Amino acid sequence: MPSGATEVNSKVYTVCGRSACQDSLNYTHGENTTESKLKLVEVNYENYDDLIDLKVEESQKNFVASNMYSLAEAYAVVASKGYAMPFGIYLEDKPIGFLMIGYYPDLEYTQKAFGDDEEIPDYVPSSYQVWHFMIGQDYQGKGYGKEAFRLTLEYIKTKPCGEAEYCWLSYKPENEVARKLYRSFGFEEKDLPKGWDEIPAVLKL
Numbered sequence: 001m002p003s004g005a006t007e008v009n010s011k012v013y014t015v016c017g018r019s020a021c022q023d024s025l026n027y028t029h030g031e032n033t034t035e036s037k038l039k040l041v042e043v044n045y046e047n048y049d050d051l052i053d054l055k056v057e058e059s060q061k062n063f064v065a066s067n068m069y070s071l072a073e074a075y076a077v078v079a080s081k082g083y084a085m086p087f088g089i090y091l092e093d094k095p096i097g098f099l100m101i102g103y104y105p106d107l108e109y110t111q112k113a114f115g116d117d118e119e120i121p122d123y124v125p126s127s128y129q130v131w132h133f134m135i136g137q138d139y140q141g142k143g144y145g146k147e148a149f150r151l152t153l154e155y156i157k158t159k160p161c162g163e164a165e166y167c168w169l170s171y172k173p174e175n176e177v178a179r180k181l182y183r184s185f186g187f188e189e190k191d192l193p194k195g196w197d198e199i200p201a202v203l204k205l
């Protein structure tokens, strides 16, 4: 199997980098691995409209980019041969949330991705990032965020794009629900790097 590929039901899908949109229209994760009613489904031509329609509460809009913006970002990253993996979070066949994973294989890639203005903490090169994570407003507070995040980590731990030492994410200082959720999975808060407005938290893989 080529590096960066995952085998699901005997089919090989490449799930990161440029080939994501070429080769993997039907990747799902979680369907057969747990008793969960949730699964992660790669964004594709059939589901992107429904995922764009998912919104958070007005009071949460500052916590996360819109799914439309995130998908545009994913397109730009993948078109630049970078790593962005957007997924729908599904409750059985219903899209209820959105997730995007990033990957930083080494310092050279990380420097290109971050540009000159932002400090690069030492855990970022050689890491996966939970880049965007949201549950639609009608589905929040029912345990789906926690379960979807568990599936997300389970997937990241398969290291779908290659080796990495850490998983990290970041959140607005006032986002107490997110802070508590990530802490419950073992993420440790770090100092605010120069140029950041979100607090990073890190998990050793």
Ligand SMILES: CC(C)(COP(=O)(O)OP(=O)(O)OC[C@H]1O[C@@H](n2cnc3c(N)ncnc32)[C@H](O)[C@@H]1OP(=O)(O)O)[C@@H](O)C(=O)NCCC(=O)NCCS
Residues within 6 Å of the ligand: 056, 060, 063, 064, 133, 134, 135, 136, 139, 140, 141, 142, 143, 144, 145, 146, 147, 170, 171, 172, 175, 177, 178, 180, 181, 184
């Ligand atoms: C953060 C988010 C994904 C959590 O998803 P969710 O489905 O609502 O969360 P869950 O129902 O699985 O609950 C997870 C935990 O948060 C708590 N929680 C959920 N909503 C809460 C609220 N409004 N107030 C206080 N606690 C809350 C739950 O009690 C649960 O805690 P527990 O494990 O101790 O029981 C969701 O609220 C969301 O999409 N928020 C807006 C976008 C966002 O902030 N994304 C994260 C950016 S870093």
